[in-house]
Amino acid sequence: MAQPRSWLEEVIDALHELGDQAHYNKIFQRIQDRGIMNFEENKTWTAAVRSTIERSSSDSKAFTGKEDIFYSAQGKGKGVWGIREPYRPRENRPMTKDVLDKKYRIDEHRAKALSDAQLKKKALSKETKHPKSRIASTNTYERNAFVSEYAKRRAKGVCQLCAKEAPFMDKAGSPYLETHHVVWLSKGGGDTIDNTVALCPNCHRKMHVLNRKEDREALLSAAKSGESHPHVRRLVT
Ligand SMILES: [Zn+2]
Ligand SMILES: [Zn+2]
Incomplete structure (x- = not known):
């Protein structure tokens, strides 16, 4: 399933918003609320989040031995995870425009694959009179x-x-x-x-x-x- 960014980046930002430590359920909820990742048609996305955390934690058997980013905050098996200090973002990072553009392209691709009837149903379920605004960081070049x-x-x-x-x-x-x-x-x-x-x-x-x-x-x-x-x-x- 194509994603606009890696699960690792998304988990770090979501966990940071939760104060650098939270239970899996809170992490899942926050990622869903952030609305960046593509999970609607991917019922196993929570498993992807779990494995992302556990593969990057020496507190887990699944640890790959590479970057040791997360720690088990209340002992193993409790499902509460934290970000180790060196990996904590300094501030709440705005989503980059590149990620949002990629998300749009993924959705566009999904939309094209739908039948007319499916598409109409989806469009009606997604339409909004007050589109939400989001602050995004973007690299711009000064022009003269x-x-x-x-x-x-x-x-x-x-x-x-x-x-x-x-x-x-x-x-x-x-x-x-x-x-x-x-x-x-x-x-x-x-x-x-x-x-x-x-x-x-x-x-x-x-x-x-x-x-x-x-x-x-x-x-x-x-x-x-x-x-x-x-x-x-x-x-x-
Ligand atoms: Zn041009
Ligand atoms: Zn012309």
């Missing part, structure tokens, strides 16, 4: 407004991928294009004028969904040469 504006002006209102004009004007009357880093910042790309292009919203989304090599190459050469329509240029030459 001057680089972005330069790339937009260089494109002169024409998408650098499909070579069509911007689909509409913004409130200030400028052609609406979005800037995109051809090599994503998260993959080591630079926030530089030769890695930044201006795209129409459709092409921008296409790059994020498909990110095809031939499109990347066309965009990089457009960014380097400063040409606004790589395809037109390729047709001409």
Whole structure:
């Protein structure tokens, strides 16, 4: 069963929220309340939690001999477990956006596998008028407004991928294009004028969904040469 994060990470965070020590029942309840893990269709998830703890505790026969993270707090067999001091998180860590995104992708995959009727039933049972908000930590890269504006002006209102004009004007009357880093910042790309292009919203989304090599190459050469329509240029030459 695919999970958005490891059981070990989830158990440590849940146990930390419980004051670094708690009975199995409390741990199970807390993990369920946190709503991160995928246990709905996995009746044995509590066994996964138990084995995660016991494999990482020298107080258990199941100890793997690797990291000794948990201790049996009230003697063996009582089911009360604590986190050893060096492994206690310093604060309640916000869930990372990566984990939440992964959780969404897992659910999306499950949703696609349902029949129409099953899906409708599930959607109705899951719909909510007041979606819960959650603070998530995310790694963001600072980007420079001057680089972005330069790339937009260089494109002169024409998408650098499909070579069509911007689909509409913004409130200030400028052609609406979005800037995109051809090599994503998260993959080591630079926030530089030769890695930044201006795209129409459709092409921008296409790059994020498909990110095809031939499109990347066309965009990089457009960014380097400063040409606004790589395809037109390729047709001409
Ligand atoms: Zn376009
Ligand atoms: Zn982008």
